[in-house]
Amino acid sequence: MDSPIKVTVWNEFVHERTMEDVKKLYPAGIHAVLADYLNKAGMEAVTATLDQPEHGLTDEVLDRTEVLIWWGHMHHHEVDDEIVEKVRRKVLAGMGLIVLHSGHNSKIFKRLLGSDCRLKWRESGDAERLWVVKPGHPIAAGVGDYIDLEHEEMYGEIFDIPDPDELIFVSWFSGGEVFRSGCTFTRGKGKILYFRPGHETYPTYYNEKIIRVIQNGVKWARPIEISPIVFGHVEAGGVGQTHPK
Amino acid sequence: MDSPIKVTVWNEFVHERTMEDVKKLYPAGIHAVLADYLNKAGMEAVTATLDQPEHGLTDEVLDRTEVLIWWGHMHHHEVDDEIVEKVRRKVLAGMGLIVLHSGHNSKIFKRLLGSDCRLKWRESGDAERLWVVKPGHPIAAGVGDYIDLEHEEMYGEIFDIPDPDELIFVSWFSGGEVFRSGCTFTRGKGKILYFRPGHETYPTYYNEKIIRVIQNGVKWARPIEISPIVFGHVEAGGVGQTHPK
Amino acid sequence: MDSPIKVTVWNEFVHERTMEDVKKLYPAGIHAVLADYLNKAGMEAVTATLDQPEHGLTDEVLDRTEVLIWWGHMHHHEVDDEIVEKVRRKVLAGMGLIVLHSGHNSKIFKRLLGSDCRLKWRESGDAERLWVVKPGHPIAAGVGDYIDLEHEEMYGEIFDIPDPDELIFVSWFSGGEVFRSGCTFTRGKGKILYFRPGHETYPTYYNEKIIRVIQNGVKWARPIEISPIVFGHVEAGGVGQTHPK
Amino acid sequence: MDSPIKVTVWNEFVHERTMEDVKKLYPAGIHAVLADYLNKAGMEAVTATLDQPEHGLTDEVLDRTEVLIWWGHMHHHEVDDEIVEKVRRKVLAGMGLIVLHSGHNSKIFKRLLGSDCRLKWRESGDAERLWVVKPGHPIAAGVGDYIDLEHEEMYGEIFDIPDPDELIFVSWFSGGEVFRSGCTFTRGKGKILYFRPGHETYPTYYNEKIIRVIQNGVKWARPIEISPIVFGHVEAGGVGQTHPK
Structure with missing residues (x-):
């Protein structure tokens, strides 16, 4: 009945070309893997990358995009401020945004949230278990009580974000940390999901439950x-009177 | 027991020098009136204005400031981006921030909230009644069920802010509008209050209950x-082990 | 693709049989009008009323119900505590609940919220304007900036509810009050919506936008x-060890 | 300047008289230890226990109580429903309530929250680390990044509570679980804190940081x-008119 959701998966796409272990896992890039899974689920997903003109986020692309997925890591600073502002305005107007893993440090996420979104981290192959803390939420549908990841980069609290609208997942790491791994926010009419997992050196984006959550x-x-939304100067509402009695 | 709270009241301070009706109401400026009320309540309030070097917000001033109050209207764009960023970092580190009335459109408020904070407005002397919707909250202490203001500028929904952490006041306007007039937010360790009333052409800041809320x-x-807060790379927590089993 | 949503509309169904003006507006009962609108929208709505055995909420009915709508006014105390508890457990397990108008004082709403859900009220035919304060939320889809009701019973703050998860509508009343008219809550896996309008002496439930919101x-x-949800005693999680080191 | 805070510490006080290992740790009862620490901090704390007339919560006691602390475990069902309702009404009127550890299953907590507050648990001496996730909140003052407890009973998600107003602590357990260990709620004018630690077989309530949080x-x-709060029928507000135009 509903038309297919139009998704754009944005990726920095550097690690997959420069690091052998990442290339083996994601030879066509993380964005290609994610778009493929979304298309198989009946969505219409395309991709965009840092090295394309306007980082692949032209007006034409943004105008067709209902939900934008963002993965970046070491090259956040190379993303043009004007593109960031264009994306931000699209989110305020209603476009959905899903920020994955190290995208916590992207310009667009920090700009929309207002804080610096910092955290503790450790690349030591910790085991991670993501516990569902908001059962019944559509984002947690079908994953049961938790998601196990054999190895992941550790992200630990304090995660310097505003209090999320909804907290859906909390991660346990074998090294002793916890993390708010699934958080929703609203800015303007746009819905934002931050979802933690997805370090480039692990096959996280082939995990069935992780894909289900995305x-x-x-x-x-x-x-x-x-x-x-319409803002600005307005006349009296018609139901009331500006100068009472 | 507690030491006096150190407050800085920042004001654009233009209307009070350029518009006769405003000058009559606030001859020494809105900031002077507010600081005076705070000092009388046992706080240590100083003032800062747009036309001072660094807008009066030098490192020395910010370092002593526990809570910063912000009033601005037509000259938001003249506030230097570097000062805005310095204030933002202070808020993340814990400094309180109270944004009044047309400060909703200030750079610092919009930068911390991430959305554009737009609204509907009308200068027609509407009657305003601010209803308490969170009784028992310390910000609403001593004001009873509501605050009446005979005339105020109207601000109407949709107010394009993220969902506040707490909603304390909702305004009724005689012309037919409502507005979330008392909203709290957290960014980093800093607490933020937006409080709506205070148009420069009305004696709002001489109202006993308005002063009480501030x-x-x-x-x-x-x-x-x-x-x-300490962020960044960390070793395993000591309680766990990064490579289980 | 999706199967039709199975809804049960519960109504006290007393006013429509005892008061002439109400009977004229809703001759077959408010529940019949609402169920009719839902069925026309492709849902499968049935009704249940206070005077039926088990108030019409037998296990069989509840087991088929995905969303329960509740309207009551003067006979809340006649609803059996065991039925209330059965409904509460269904909500915790995931059944949706929509509480309308004077249902704010129903046993089921107060039991799920924990507070007394009291408010101010006046039957004086105030004009009501419901302003959208969370644009982009699916509950507000298609209603524009606001909904106008020519006459309604007034409900005013303080509305003694816990802070809602989401605030979607705020009402303006011509007599000087405001009210949080569209509020969502979660209990267990169940989603709850309180939606204010619907006094029995006004044709509110024939208003196109009100029906759209429902x-x-x-x-x-x-x-x-x-x-x-599974609770209770569990063995160690498999990823960790209960006695470290 | 401020008068001392009047606290009542309520304890089931059964384990300390029936189990040798608990008696050794808390010979005069958990309530005595907590009251002692509060009195040393300049508060005026008294105690009340299950076996006293009206469980020690007479009108006289409740009338003097500004904050009530609650510890119970196996005898929740013996608490009289009328006392529970009296306490609930006091919370709605403004009395603070701090619910500790197995008090999650007390009648008063479940009644105020509306859900069943169930959880996973395991008595296996897990190590617990409580991470601060809301730095700058007064409840987390002075505890640094986290609190370590060498051994505790494990409580695991899903914790069947409504979304808390504020989430302050999240626990990590060595066996693989996480838990929202410090949660605030509001009901009426009353503030509620749930704080997880404190199993009767461990010296948790002698831990300096745990006491600091309490x-x-x-x-x-x-x-x-x-x-x-005043509720009920009201005349038109004085600022508006019930029959516009």
Whole structure:
């Protein structure tokens, strides 16, 4: 009944070309793997990368995008401020945004949240277990009580974000840390999901439950409609009177 | 027992020098009136204005400030981006921030909140009644069920802010609008209060209950301590092991 | 693709049989009008009323119900505590619940929220304008900036509810009050919507936008699945060790 | 300046008289240890126990109580429903409530929250680390990044509570679980803190940081004033008119 959701998967796409272990895991890039899974689920996913003109986020691409997925790591500073502002305005108008893993440090995420989104981290192959703390939420549908990842980069609290609207996953790491791994936010009419897992040196994005959460997130973040809200000067509302009695 | 709270009241301070009706109401400036009320309540309030070097917000001033109050209207764009960023970092480290009335459109407020903070407005002397919706909150202490203002500028929904942590006041306007007039937010360790009333052409800042709310807000926003949070790379926590089994 | 949502509309159904003006507006009862609108929208709505055995909420009825709508006014105390507890357990397991108007004082709403849900009220035919304060939320889809109701019973703050998860509508009343008219809550896996309008002496439930919101609410509150969460004693998680070192 | 906070520490007080290992740790009862620490901090703490008339919670005691602390475990069902309702009404009127450890299953906590507050658990002496996730909050003052407890009973998610107003601590357990260990709620004018640690077989309530959090919590939960809110029928507000135009 509903038309397919139009998704754009953005990736920095550097590690997959410069680091052998990452290339083996994601030879066509993390974005290609994610887009493939989304297309198989009946969505219409395309990709965009840092090295393309306007980082692949032209007006044409953004105008068709209902949900934008963002993966970046070491090259956040190379993303053009004007593109970031264009994406931010699209989110305020209703476009959904899903920020993955090290995207916590992206310009767009920090700009929309207002804080610095810092955290503790350690690349030591910790075991991670993501516990569902908001059962019944559509983003957690079908994953049961938790998701196990054999090895992941550790992200630990304090995670310097504003209090999320909803907290859906909390991670346990074998080294002794916890992390708010699934957090939703709203900015303007746009829904935002931060979802932690996905270090480039692990096969996290082939994990069935991780993919399920990302698919759930796309469905959840889809806008009802993308349009600006009307603001500014208004006359009296018609129901009242400005100068009472 | 507690030492006096150190407050800095920042004001654009233009209207009071350029518009006769405003000058009559606030001859020494809105900041002077507010600082005076705070000092009388046992706080240590100083002032800072747009036209001072660094807008009066030097490192020395910011270092002593526990709570910063912000009033601005038509000259937001003249506030230097570097000062804005310095204030933002102080808020993340714990400094309280109280944004009044048209400060909703200030760089610092929009930068910390991430959205554009737009709204509907009308200068027509509407009657305003601010209803308490969170009784028992320290910011609403002593004001009873509501605050009446005979005439105010109207601000109407949709107010394009992220969902506040706490909603304390909702305004009714005679012309037919409502507005979330008392909203709290957290960014980093810093507490933020937005409080709507205070148009420059009305004697709002001489209203006893309005002053009471601002004083309450200052006490609420005072940091326990101002210090940065430690982030970054960490070794395993000591309680766990990174490579289980 | 999706199967039709199974809704049960519960109504006290007393006023429509005892008061002439109400009977004229809703000759077959408020529940019949609401169920009719939902069925026309492709849902499968049935009704249940106070005077039926088990108030019409037998195990069989509850087991088929994905979303329960509740309207009551003067006979809340006649609802059996055991039925209330059965409904509460269904909500915790995932059944959606939409509480309308004077249902704020129903046993089931107060039991799930924990506070007394009191408010100010006045039957004086105030004009009401419901302002959207969370644009982009699916419950507000298609209603624009606000909903106008020519006459309604006034409900005013303080509304003694816990802070809602989401605030979607705020009402303006011509007599000078405001009210949080569209509020969502979560209990267990169940989604709850309180939606204010619907006094029995006004044709509110024939208003196109009011019906739209109720239909939106049913879609939003539909559970992904209705099933209890597993709690209780557990062995160590498999990823960790209970006695470290 | 401020008068001492009046606290009542309620304890089931059964384990300390029936189990040798608990008796050794808390010979005069957990309530005595907690009251002692609060009194040393300049508060005025008294105690009340299950076996006293009205469980020690007479009108006289409740009338003097600004903050009530609750510890119970196996005898929740013996607490009289009328006393529970009396306590609930006091919380709605403004009395603070701090629920510790197995008090999650007390009648008063479940009644105020509306859900069943169930969880996973294991008595296996797990190591626990409570991470601060809301730095700058007064309840977390002075504890640094985390609190370590060498051995504790494990409580694991899903914790079946409504979304807390504020999430302050998240626990990591060596066996593989996480838990929202410091949660605040509001009901009426009353502030509620749930704080997880404190199994009767461990010396948790002699831990300096745990005591610090409980003292912080008492200060945070203290009401500004304890008084009922006015509800019910009201005349038009004086600023508006019920029949516009």
